[in-house]
Amino acid sequence: MTNNRPLVVISDEALLDEVLRLAAAVGCETERAPDLESARPRWADAPLVLLDDTAARRAPDLQHRPGVLLVCKSTPEPETWQLAFGLGVQRVVALPDAESTLLSALADALEGTRARHGPVLAVIGARGGAGASVFAAAVGIAAARTGRDALLVDCDQLGGGLDLLLGMEQEGGLRWPGLRTGSGRLPTSGLRAALPGRDHGDGRLAVVSCAREGEGPTADAVTAIVDTGRRAGDVVVCDLPRHVGAVGRAVLRKSDLVAVVVPAEVRASLSAAGVLGRIGGPATRSGVVVRGPAGETLPPDQVADTVGIPLLTSMASERGLQRAIDRGEFLPRAKGPLAVAASMVLTELSAETAGAGAAR
Incomplete structure (x- = not known):
């Protein structure tokens, strides 16, 4: 179902390709939006939101929610941290160093409520x-x-x-x-x-x-x-x-x-x-x-x-x-x-x- 897919709002093509590659590695389908205004209907119920600093910079007034990651290609600049704070971002993920963090988030979103704790x-x-x-x-x-x-x-x-x-x-x-x-x-x-x-x-x-x-x-x-x-x-x-x-x-x-x-x-x-x-x-x-x-x-x-x-x-x-x-x-x-x-x-x-x- 569409509402079980992570929401991806990333305009940088190279960064988008990398995120989609990692999603495919864990078998996770995504839903894309060109900007956060277009993503507003999905903002609250998407299991995970991935955005880049361009999307964050142009963000409309949105209610803070868990499960939002800001993805960037290198060490975050001070401005990136400020944008993340303003949007209530859960974590800033710098690729490729934090690839495992993004993979874990995508796998969790894929499994969603199915995830349990086996002995x-x-x-x-x-x-x-x-x-x-x-x-x-x-x-x-x-x-x-x-x-x-x-x-x-x-x-x-x-x-x-x-x-x-x-x-x-x-x-x-x-x-x-x-x-x-x-x-x-x-x-x-x-x-x-x-x-x-x-x-x-x-x-x-x-x-x-x-x-x-x-x-x-x-x-x-x-x-x-x-x-x-x-x-x-x-x-x-x-x-x-x-x-x-x-x-x-x-x-x-x-x-x-x-x-x-x-x-x-x-x-x-x-x-x-x-x-x-x-x-x-x-x-x-x-x-x-x-x-x-x-x-x-x-x-x-x-x-x-x-x-x-x-x-x-x-x-x-x-x-x-x-x-x-x-x-x-x-x-x-x-x-x-x-x-x-x-x-x-x-x-x-x-x-x-x-x-x-x-x-x-």
């Missing part, structure tokens, strides 16, 4: 083979089964690819080597369409997977992907490597809850304590997911005490799971131990984000 879960294993990737995938599927869209983000370049775990390796769609997130902002609809995914119940699980060849995610790229999922209201589940680097730290900063998957073993429990230390004490809440049995098992509460964080849930081994994964048929049984544990963590994640929202 983010980080999953990390206490040791190799702890089952963190399997559990992360199970949480994503559990979210989709409840009717929500979910985004599963593979942050472990050496993990073989979550698409392989889910039996999606032959499906089309972009993997990390093919994703370009240099703008720092992605339209949600475009991202969903570009990724492999499957429906589970009334929801859909989309996957950002590493590939068998090529580069994995960077910290900036994973931040852009997580932010895109959050704005869409998706449940975002990130599978982290145990050796947390810049990518892992970027995810942890965005996470509402961190689930540490720990086999019910003494060595795994001690290893989990070390992993938690490397995480560096994230401000977000962390909890243990205990997986057993494996050899001489420990009670789940004892594992949590050893690790030093609360117990989120525990689960028994699921019969036939590894065989199903090897055949490309991974799908947790609806009432099996894996699906039940995933649902419990999903409930805890929802409670965590609801509490954070109330605090805000």
Whole structure:
């Protein structure tokens, strides 16, 4: 609809071309007006107004409103700031230095009231083979089964690819080597369409997977992907490597809850304590997911005490799971131990984000 389009009032052709290029990069259609007098009917209800100093200089008497940006090609002159103040401009954006600011504003205008705040879960294993990737995938599927869209983000370049775990390796769609997130902002609809995914119940699980060849995610790229999922209201589940680097730290900063998957073993429990230390004490809440049995098992509460964080849930081994994964048929049984544990963590994640929202 026309009234959902940002209003562009820019007479400088070179500047206009640059603004339209950035709008196209996030899939945002715009509406143009030659001057602010002509734009008066749209002034109040446009989700975003972009104007240049020429339009500002010739502005009629207009009521101040939020969401007005004055765009210029270089460092603003003192006169530009005076014009901006007089019009009640929210921000002066100098291109190309502030390109990311304009991209963010355009993406927000595109999504408008559709933008929501989805929860983010980080999953990390206490040791190799702890089952963190399997559990992360199970949480994503559990979210989709409840009717929500979910985004599963593979942050472990050496993990073989979550698409392989889910039996999606032959499906089309972009993997990390093919994703370009240099703008720092992605339209949600475009991202969903570009990724492999499957429906589970009334929801859909989309996957950002590493590939068998090529580069994995960077910290900036994973931040852009997580932010895109959050704005869409998706449940975002990130599978982290145990050796947390810049990518892992970027995810942890965005996470509402961190689930540490720990086999019910003494060595795994001690290893989990070390992993938690490397995480560096994230401000977000962390909890243990205990997986057993494996050899001489420990009670789940004892594992949590050893690790030093609360117990989120525990689960028994699921019969036939590894065989199903090897055949490309991974799908947790609806009432099996894996699906039940995933649902419990999903409930805890929802409670965590609801509490954070109330605090805000």
